[in-house]
Amino acid sequence: MTLKLGVPSKGRLMEKTFDWFGARGLNLQRTGSDREYAGVVTGIDGVDLVLLSASEIPRELAAGRVHLGVTGSDLVRDTLAAWDDQVKEIDLMGFGHADLVIAVPQVWVDVDCVADLDSAAAAFRACHGFRLRIATKYHRLVREFLKREGVADYQLVDSQGATEGTVKNGTAEAIADITSTGDTLRANHLKVLSDGVIHRSQATLFKSRKADWVGRDRETLSVLMDRLGVLT
Amino acid sequence: MSRLPKAAVRDEALRLRAMFEATGAAPVDPAILQPAATLLDLYGEDIRARAYVTADPLRGEQMLRPDFTVPVVQEHMDGGAEPARYTYSGEVFRKQENDETRPNEYFQVGLELFDGRDPEAADADVFASIAEALQGLPVKPATGDIGITSATLAGLTLSDDRRAALMRHLWRPRRFRALIDQFAGRKPVPTHRKAVLAIMAQGGDPMQGSGIRIGLRSETEIRARLDRLAKDAVQPPLPASEVDLLDQVTGLKDVAPVALERLRDVAVDLPTLSPAVARLERRFEAMAARGIDVDSLPFETSFGRTTLEYYDGFVFGFSAIGRPDLPAVAIGGRYDALTKVLGRGAEIPAVGGIIRAEVALHLREKEGAA
Numbered sequence: 091m092t093l094k095l096g097v098p099s100k101g102r103l104m105e106k107t108f109d110w111f112g113a114r115g116l117n118l119q120r121t122g123s124d125r126e127y128a129g130v131v132t133g134i135d136g137v138d139l140v141l142l143s144a145s146e147i148p149r150e151l152a153a154g155r156v157h158l159g160v161t162g163s164d165l166v167r168d169t170l171a172a173w174d175d176q177v178k179e180i181d182l183m184g185f186g187h188a189d190l191v192i193a194v195p196q197v198w199v200d201v202d203c204v205a206d207l208d209s210a211a212a213a214f215r216a217c218h219g220f221r222l223r224i225a226t227k228y229h230r231l232v233r234e235f236l237k238r239e240g241v242a243d244y245q246l247v248d249s250q251g252a253t254e255g256t257v258k259n260g261t262a263e264a265i266a267d268i269t270s271t272g273d274t275l276r277a278n279h280l281k282v283l284s285d286g287v288i289h290r291s292q293a294t295l296f297k298s299r300k301a302d303w304v305g306r307d308r309e310t311l312s313v314l315m316d317r318l319g320v321l322t
Numbered sequence: 323m324s325r326l327p328k329a330a331v332r333d334e335a336l337r338l339r340a341m342f343e344a345t346g347a348a349p350v351d352p353a354i355l356q357p358a359a360t361l362l363d364l365y366g367e368d369i370r371a372r373a374y375v376t377a378d379p380l381r382g383e384q385m386l387r388p389d390f391t392v393p394v395v396q397e398h399m400d401g402g403a404e405p406a407r408y409t410y411s412g413e414v415f416r417k418q419e420n421d422e423t424r425p426n427e428y429f430q431v432g433l434e435l436f437d438g439r440d441p442e443a444a445d446a447d448v449f450a451s452i453a454e455a456l457q458g459l460p461v462k463p464a465t466g467d468i469g470i471t472s473a474t475l476a477g478l479t480l481s482d483d484r485r486a487a488l489m490r491h492l493w494r495p496r497r498f499r500a501l502i503d504q505f506a507g508r509k510p511v512p513t514h515r516k517a518v519l520a521i522m523a524q525g526g527d528p529m530q531g532s533g534i535r536i537g538l539r540s541e542t543e544i545r546a547r548l549d550r551l552a553k554d555a556v557q558p559p560l561p562a563s564e565v566d567l568l569d570q571v572t573g574l575k576d577v578a579p580v581a582l583e584r585l586r587d588v589a590v591d592l593p594t595l596s597p598a599v600a601r602l603e604r605r606f607e608a609m610a611a612r613g614i615d616v617d618s619l620p621f622e623t624s625f626g627r628t629t630l631e632y633y634d635g636f637v638f639g640f641s642a643i644g645r646p647d648l649p650a651v652a653i654g655g656r657y658d659a660l661t662k663v664l665g666r667g668a669e670i671p672a673v674g675g676i677i678r679a680e681v682a683l684h685l686r687e688k689e690g691a692a
Contacts, residue, residue, distance in 0.1 A: 171419045196533040200547040202514035205500070212490060213547060214539055221366065222539075233367050240497025242490060246367055257537040279536050284514065 092138045093310045094301075096156035099127050099141035103293060106185045107160045110293075114318050134317065136310040145169075147296075152176045154301035157311070164190050164268065164291035168231045177296040181320045186293035188268040190228055192235075192286035195257055195264075196279050203285045204239050207264065211243040214263065225249035225262035228288075232266040235288040254278040295320075323648055323684055331429050334686070335411040335679035338431040341455045342409035347433055350408045352393035354415075358383035361392060364632070364663060372416050386415035391632075391657070391674065394434050395664050404670070405437035411679070424649070425680070431455075433654075434674035436661075442601055444673050445636040445656060446608035452640065452652050452675050453614065459685045461640040461651050465578075466625025467605075468492060468655075469598050469635045470585065474571045477594030478564045480505065481557050483550055493627055502568070507559035519555050522548065567592060574623045578606050581621040605636060626653075632660040636673065642685055651685065652677045 097118065098104045108118045117132040118139055129139035140156055147161035148169040160183070166173050194201050201210050211222040222244045226232050229246055236244065247262050254274050256262040268291065269275055272282065295318075303311070343349060358375050359382070373388040387393065390410050398406055411431040418424045433451055437444045453463065475488050484505050491497045503509045511519075518528045528548060535541060571588055574581055582603055589595040610616045626637035635656030642648045654675020662669040 195535070195537050195539070197529070197535045197541075198539065198544060199518060199528045199532050200544055200551060203512060205497075208497070209487065210539070210543075210547060212487075213543065217543060218538065221363070230371075233371055237368060238496075240491060240494035240500075242366060242494070244367065245362065246370075260538060263537050263539055279533050284512075 092136050093158065093307045093314070094138050094140050094156040095131065096140045096142050096147045096150055096159035096161075097129075098144040098147070098160060103144055103160075103186055104141075106293065107183070110183050110185070111318075116314075116317060134310070134314060136306055137314065148173075148177070151296055151298040152300060154298050157298055157301045157303070157307060158314075159296050159298070160293060161296065162186055162188070162291045163294045164188070164228065164231065164289050166294070166296060167289060168228045171230070176299055178299060180295040180297050180315075181318065183293040183295060186291070188270045188291050190231060190266065190268055190288040190291060191275075191282045192224070192232075192264060192266045192288065193254075193269075193275050193280040193282050196276075196281045198281075201283070203283055204236075204241060207283060207286075208239075208241040208243070211241065215243040221245040222264065223247045223262040224264045224266055225253050225256040226266035227251075227253070228266060228268075231288055254280060323681070325425065326680055326683055326687075331680045331683055334683040335429040335431050338455050338677055338679060338682065339409050339411040342431070342433045342451060345407070345433075345451050347407040347409035350394055350397060350410050351412070352387065352390060352397060352410065354387055354413070355384045356387050356393055357381065358385040360396075360664075361385050361388070364392065364660070371419060374415050374417060388416055389414055390430060390432050390676070391434070391660070392664065394432070394674075395661055395670070395672065398434075398436055399661075399665055399668075399670065402436065405435070405439065407437070408432075408434045429679035430676045431679050432674060432676040434672065436670050436672050438671035440608075441635075441656070441671055441673070442604040443608045444671070445605050446612050446614070448654055448673050448675050449609060449636075449638050450612035450614055452638075452654065452677060455677060456640055456651060456682065459651070459682065459689065460643045461685070462620075462643050464620055464622060464625050464639045464641065466622050466627075466637045467598070467602055467635060468627065468633055468637060469601065470595070470623050471572055471627070472634070473595045473598035474568055474588075474592060477592040478568065479558065479560055481554065483554060484557065484560075495624075495628060502560070502565060505557075505560040506562065506565050511555070515551065515555075518548070519552060522552050571595075572624050574621075576621060578616045578619040578621045581623075582606065626655060632657045634659040638675065642681065648681055648684070649678060651681045 097107045111118045115133055118129060120129045122128050127141040129141050131137040131139050142150060144161045145165055147159040148166045150156045151159045152170050166177060170176050201207055214222040224244055225247050227250050232246060249256050253265050253267040255278060256265060258278065361369055369388060374386040376384050378384050394408055409432060411429060413427050414430050415427050418426050433448055435444045435448055471492060472489060475485055488498060488501055491501060521528045567588060574584055585599045589599050606616045626633055633655035637655035639650045640652040641650050652675055656673040658669055658671055661672050
């Protein structure tokens, strides 16, 4: 058996992941043509590189099909129920920073915090006959946050992309989305609620609690952890 | 709890339903697939985390029934005559997000009464019918009354807006507490709100220079809320003595006669509470008339305030003695407000409760073996 390490298959997240392992003496690289999703790990024995979409890595970890995986902490928390029982955070990797935030139109001068949003939602529902719509693709994280905060009279509407545009397009009143600089939000006439940060996400190395950790994999893991300078 | 054979649980459910039928209840059998829109509008996003949603190409989003209450109310509204008494048994479906060992489909047996002639007698009737169905099992009752808290709020020094905000969050204790602290002046006014209020106080317009208007929430709605904020800013704080009174009422937990006595004392300072206390007393009397030992019956004002959102009056539950690991054997309560939402304003006085057949059978078998 070999230990399977799942990493993002493209873009800056992949490059930064390769750099991060590289700085720790492990050389990750893609092989074949630049269109082929194949890769190798050199500098350690018994580790297979699996290139995956970052959004599929939580699921693969939970299913135990990869032993270790690199993905955003937001994706793990949103995709997996009781995520802590299924995977373990090994190390925060210090890149891929993004915040999941709740944003409302800038013109809502009466709304600054989550409590204001709740109050505005009550009035909105009374006026329009339906719950105030919040567009997002992070359903679990947003729903749990709003439940914890005691917000009522809202509904989530699914938006898998261009979420910042939904308010202008009339399909939502507010949004919950990932932002790193806030530029896109501002360009779309939105503002972040002052206490509306749901989760501060970054690229994180996770270990699967569901994978088979047999014989050599455990040894490989301890060698690997030693090299990465983290404790399991 | 290890799962019992489904056939045995179904038999137990039918046996319990037959007991309710013997009290004069008509059996009803709502569909398993329910239109999701009604349930979502009623319960909000929380239900999406708990109920299975599936899609039908023509009917749109459907939900595997998470409970029977809504379809039974709808069936009744579509042509039931009052008074009405219904019973049902069947499976409900609930996602379990945090605990794999909890069943995601299980049998409920229910009793629902639509009868406005004597609400307290109806409350006692449902409670006693369920208590009788559970007779001989090692269970203990719990009772509460959401109406006591709302009647208390009615008597506090609050503007209508403030009272409405608290009523809306009766079921969310954390937000409720934050609002109380805010209204009592125990929390500083947020900086942003101070700034907006200052602009308005100087005759300025906070909306000036606020950018282009996007979205469905209109300028009129924004201005209406700004006006409410300005009005709220000059409200007197909720006196500390009244916060204490509210805490006394919501924290009350004792046996029925003592609780009643304590609430009568509070009602001396808070006359709006009197009708609710009188209702509570009538309910206890009606329960005693049904053979319930009211002297030892526990009462807790806030029972069910976190979990049973649509109940707005009497609430009750039965739990297995010494088995906190088991879910409640039975729960129920009054839900007039729910029928009001479903009936688009037409309110039908309604009270009901359910028994979890598998938990009841589990206890019965344990008793038999003991």
